[in-house]
Amino acid sequence: MSQKKTALVCGAGGFIGSHLVRRLKHEGFWVRGVDLKNPEFSATAADEFIVGDLREQSVCRNVVDMPFDEVYQLAADMGGAGYIFTGNHDADVMHNSATINLNIVELAHKAGVKKIFYSSSACMYPEYNQNDPDNPKCSEDSAYPAAPDSEYGWEKLFSERLYLAYQRNYGLNVRVARYHNIFGPEGTWTGGKEKAPAAMCRKVAETPDGGAIEVWGDGKQTRSFLYIDECLEAMRRLMDSDFIGPVNIGSEEMISINGLAEMVIGFSGKNVSINNIPGPTGVRGRNSDNTLIREKLQWSPSMPLRAGMEKTYSWIHAQVEARKSA
Ligand code: NAD
Numbered sequence: 202m203s204q205k206k207t208a209l210v211c212g213a214g215g216f217i218g219s220h221l222v223r224r225l226k227h228e229g230f231w232v233r234g235v236d237l238k239n240p241e242f243s244a245t246a247a248d249e250f251i252v253g254d255l256r257e258q259s260v261c262r263n264v265v266d267m268p269f270d271e272v273y274q275l276a277a278d279m280g281g282a283g284y285i286f287t288g289n290h291d292a293d294v295m296h297n298s299a300t301i302n303l304n305i306v307e308l309a310h311k312a313g314v315k316k317i318f319y320s321s322s323a324c325m326y327p328e329y330n331q332n333d334p335d336n337p338k339c340s341e342d343s344a345y346p347a348a349p350d351s352e353y354g355w356e357k358l359f360s361e362r363l364y365l366a367y368q369r370n371y372g373l374n375v376r377v378a379r380y381h382n383i384f385g386p387e388g389t390w391t392g393g394k395e396k397a398p399a400a401m402c403r404k405v406a407e408t409p410d411g412g413a414i415e416v417w418g419d420g421k422q423t424r425s426f427l428y429i430d431e432c433l434e435a436m437r438r439l440m441d442s443d444f445i446g447p448v449n450i451g452s453e454e455m456i457s458i459n460g461l462a463e464m465v466i467g468f469s470g471k472n473v474s475i476n477n478i479p480g481p482t483g484v485r486g487r488n489s490d491n492t493l494i495r496e497k498l499q500w501s502p503s504m505p506l507r508a509g510m511e512k513t514y515s516w517i518h519a520q521v522e523a524r525k526s527a
Contacts, residue, residue, distance in 0.1 A: 205230060207233075208230045208232045208233070210233070214234070214250075220429050220430075268313035274302065274305050278298050309373065317375050322380055323382070323451065326344060328484055332484070334486035339381070340490040341490075379451075382398070384426050386516035398513055415476050420462070431502045438500050442498055454505065
């Protein structure tokens, strides 16, 4: 192998992982990707791609077989509200993701990996700070006393602590980020694991002029959403810095879920109405607090939500049309 920096991306067949591989290749890394599956929407940009189950220690040993310059641990059993907030997948989510994290962090330590990134989630923040849709609190120091509203969030909190313990006890060089709703083209858009931005785009794209879309809850629940390219920039800055985290990677542009639906309906040029129905919604309000990341990494998102959503809608619209004619 040449003198290129080496990176391993776990979860390289997924949304953020497949985009990250492309970015790392662009920066000149030699990249190995691993996932249960190949990326769904375009060929991987990785130099080497291993299809394997990271719950299996034997697979992990093959994958983490050298002192990579950088490892990105993104593999997880996850999905949008329809997957993680119904409670039906709790045991799988906790078992699968915790097993992957236990395997990877131990082998990264044993292989002498130089730096490892762990992707946590805003879902680890306590529910009691997110009951007011207009004024949620998600600063990094508000994590405790812990009270996430989902088992997905509890697993993320456990794994954050796991990686930080390896840093303290074994000197493993870790970075921990808490993502707040990352979205963009080439993300899951159908099948039950899609998240709100993709779900809205699909529903609107599939609905004829004069029709209605269903939106879960009263639509007044709030969130913020960060475009994938911005997320990658923040991740790379975190990896290049001396700051360990945990740190939020998200947008502070908060919007209600009905507001998001209305934005997408606007792109479609169609007359579509919103039908609010009961469904899994998660906390009432959530917004990234970027005070810490601004201070430590001089980073803030540069793209308004509308611009990212427009790109995402046009990609999902094309997927819907392609499926119709298939
Ligand atoms: P994703 O589901 O597209 O990617 C996760 C990938 O992990 C999938 O491709 C999946 O096949 C793979 N995977 C799952 N189990 C595996 C196993 N046993 N062995 C090997 N691979 C396995 O999700 P994403 O949006 O790209 O998220 C990446 C990471 O970021 C996840 O850890 C997720 O929890 C975290 N995160 C994402 C968001 C977001 O908004 N996208 C928000 C918070 C946290």
